[in-house]
Amino acid sequence: MVWVVVPALDEAENLAVLVPRIRTALAAVAVDGQVLVVDDGSTDGTSEVVRAMTQTFGNVHLETLRRNLGKAAALQRGFDRALEGGAEIIVMMDADGQDDPAELARLLEPIRQGRSDLVTGARTVRRDRFVKRHTSRLYNATTRWIAATPGRDFNSGYKAMRAEVAQDVLPMMYGEMHRYLTVLAHHSGYRVSEETVEHHPRMNGDSKYGLARFWRGMSDLVTVRFLLSYEHRPSHLFGGIGMVLFLLGSVVLGYLTAIKLLGEPIGGRPLLIAGVLAVLMGLQFVIFGLLAELVVNARNRSVGQVRSSVHVG
Structure with missing residues (x-):
């Protein structure tokens, strides 16, 4: 069973288009698929839009957080719900429409074939603003060097993983730690890989992230490195x-x-x-x-x- 977890903050307009596309992609790969949207304290009617779809589609689900707790907390709630629902593979995907559901088969294939435990959708061609593209490039290079983990796009929010990986990383899902799922999985002994995916411009609305996100991520990178090297000594x-x-x-x-x-x-x-x-x-x-x-x-x-x-x- 595959669960697609979509954390969302004020993405009602995008989800009305994205959720049906995710259902179509799941049907195309012939899996028992479930779609879970985690509303991270939205104020634009995101929950109402998704709730209407849950009444129409049996494999669409909604989790609502009372206030905005951040992407890591939303993913944590989503992973918990997916594991309780018997997920064998969990896919995380952003709600802004930049991740293409049609690429789902590309991410699932290495896991199904037993070649990988966690697969990241690497965005080789970014459809973002100039500043965001270049800060992300610096972030990826720094992470690769400090964390000693192979990869090109650690910051991608489009990932697929075995349920065991999600279970093991759950205790670390706080702050900006969701960015380091690949690093945490790699240092826990899981096989990680990347697949090149198409990256689209945001469908509607504005990005929820600014430059402060970069510095928070760098601070958490130091924390991750410390925990990986000295947690037990x-x-x-x-x-x-x-x-x-x-x-x-x-x-x-x-x-x-x-x-x-x-x-x-x-x-x-x-x-x-x-x-x-x-x-x-x-x-x-x-x-x-x-x-x-x-x-x-x-x-x-x-x-x-x-x-x-x-x-x-």
């Missing part, structure tokens, strides 16, 4: 930084101690303050790393106890 990062600062400060203080013994005054030297600060900050980083290790250890023990109780039960 935070002391390796904080302890390493702390030891470098502590040793540097100790060398500085040792040097000042030596020249003090030779009779030179050191009380007015800025180097003394720098050395003391380095030692104190180093100790704080080391202690912070140890506290983080305690938290990780407690979490792992708690998870282990839950698994043991479930096994015994």
Whole structure:
């Protein structure tokens, strides 16, 4: 069963055209397909438009959020509903009409053939504004470098994935983390790939994203990189930084101690303050790393106890 999850914010006019096209595409690939629109706090009658379609079409569904929570929260709700509905493959698609439902078969094929667990629709030719195209290009290049994940279009909102992938990434779906589904899946051991898809101009309305989205995405990229590398060993990062600062400060203080013994005054030297600060900050980083290790250890023990109780039960 394939579920197509469409997060939407004030896209009533577009959804009236897009949802029937998605149904047609699902019928063309001969699958048991369901369409789920998640209304992310729209004020233009999006829910009313989709609700009317749910009464006409049995495979169209609606989830409504009381207020705008963001795309990640809308996708999280949509993934939850799809998994509860028995989805085997989940497809995510934007509601602005730029993603072509006719390309659905291209995304599903690698998954059906067992070649991939998550497939991204790569937009090689973008139909967006100049600024959006170039910030996206910078974002993709930065993500590829920092996250060490193969790909050309991480920011594409057109993806298909096995249900297991969606289940595993659900805990990370907050903030702008929906952009990093490919990265999270890749580092979780799943096979990821891309298929070139057609990208169309927005059908109606205005884009909901500005430059602030780029900076939020970069901030979340740092978070993702940290979690992927140090989630289970935070002391390796904080302890390493702390030891470098502590040793540097100790060398500085040792040097000042030596020249003090030779009779030179050191009380007015800025180097003394720098050395003391380095030692104190180093100790704080080391202690912070140890506290983080305690938290990780407690979490792992708690998870282990839950698994043991479930096994015994």
